[in-house]
Amino acid sequence: MGRLENIMGALPRFEQLPAWLRADLRSDHAGELGAVYIYRGILAVTTDVALRDFADRHLRQEREHLHFFEAWLSPAQRSALLPLWRFSGFILGALSALFGPAAVYTTIDAVERFVVAHYARQIARLQMTGDGVAIAEVLQNFCADEQRHRNDAVQRHPVQKRARLAGAWAAIVALGSRIAVCTARWV
Template identity: 50%
Template sequence: MRSDHAGETGAVFIYRGILHCTRDSVLREFATEHLATEERHLAFFEHWLPPALKSRLLPLWKVGGWSLGALALLGGRRGVFLTIEAVETFVVAHYREQLPRLRAAGQEALVTTVCGFMDDEAAHRDDAASRRVAGPYVRLGRFWCALVGSGSAAAVAAARRL
């Protein structure tokens, strides 16, 4: 669950980075709406997870998330929507991977919560995908999504340990 707390911290800061760096009303509305959901998820983990079990790398997840949100803006709307789609694709898979272990541990209330969060993240992924328009540099977009997915996987691995 440490990685979930770290991930939700990063997600909050992705949207804060977008909001800080853009004046595009479409992106501001998108980021504001999704930020509210991510803040709710983060509040749950802040309350549920004891301080000793939280990642010691939270400042890194904040800076990394904010930077990813800001960097995504270099690709305009398409860059932001590609980034969110890639992040949320990873997050949905990450949550889904945890469900069997939680069920085996008898954590049904937590399973219900995580399933709700997973549904929210899938909705974010689908919203970003529906807003993303085709554009040039398809290979660059694929590379970017793979890079975001790999970075997310590396962050989860680090958060599980630290």
């Protein structure tokens, strides 16, 4: 993100934010770290050219998202469970990739659907409370990226090809994401 300095200048100091927002942003940072590691896990396993291209391009954007939160939240303000989020992300990506591209696209579809809803909730609350127009703008940009990641996965793996097993897997991934977010909001 080349405009990172400009954006950071427009943002309030993290410690001045209300507790709910700090908790959300802590979970955002943890989530973006997890996302980076999902794509790294995929790239550690797969030799599929199209899938590597997919993961490479997404990884670049997840790194930018992560970089933003790292520039804003000091280490003490981040989740205390970062090794767990790295590990879980990597295992999720690598495990999906072991089952092949279709499994990865199913996973990314589920993860990004969850992330889009997660960001959308925060954006709505920020706009309602007027707590941070600049913050809402940044999150909106990220949310649009995540939506594109999801669309990319869905287009590569059309609905009619999905098995029932894929539905169950997507539900597990969504549940895991929910548990991770709830945990990272506070710890």
